[in-house]
Amino acid sequence: MYPDHTPQRAVEVHHPTPIPPPVVHPAPVVPTQPGTVPTVASIVLPDGRVVTGYAIDAARPEPVTAKPAVSRTAVNVALGGVGFLAVCGGLLLLTSFIAALTAFIGQLIILAAVIFGGWIAVQVLGASGHKGGTTVNIRRAVIKRNHFHG
Numbered sequence: 001m002y003p004d005h006t007p008q009r010a011v012e013v014h015h016p017t018p019i020p021p022p023v024v025h026p027a028p029v030v031p032t033q034p035g036t037v038p039t040v041a042s043i044v045l046p047d048g049r050v051v052t053g054y055a056i057d058a059a060r061p062e063p064v065t066a067k068p069a070v071s072r073t074a075v076n077v078a079l080g081g082v083g084f085l086a087v088c089g090g091l092l093l094l095t096s097f098i099a100a101l102t103a104f105i106g107q108l109i110i111l112a113a114v115i116f117g118g119w120i121a122v123q124v125l126g127a128s129g130h131k132g133g134t135t136v137n138i139r140r141a142v143i144k145r146n147h148f149h150g
Helices: 072-128
Strands: 040-044 050-054 134-137 142-145
Antiparallel strands (some): 040 050
């Protein structure tokens, strides 16, 4: 397993110790008698059979306790506070929208000025660029050379 030049080592193997399962002792079942003996009821079915059994009372829900009365003033104050917060939030959103719209319009104006200024610069610099040099117009047989007309 190991190469010849590697010293052998002792290998220690650990085995897990099993844990015994807990012993469960079932609780003894003790029959209990109801506090009162229910009455036995018998019903005669239409076909003549008789069914006998205990009458079971339907489960009655707990009586609903009356809720404490809330004063109208407290309700009005709470609704007024909610309305005030809604109006403040709406005004905050409105002012934020107006500020964003103003900044957007300002950027559009700056963009238009840059585009229009670039167009003006191209017109001005483009027209002055053709004044020097040699121009030959073959149709009119006019040859301009260094601004001398012949």
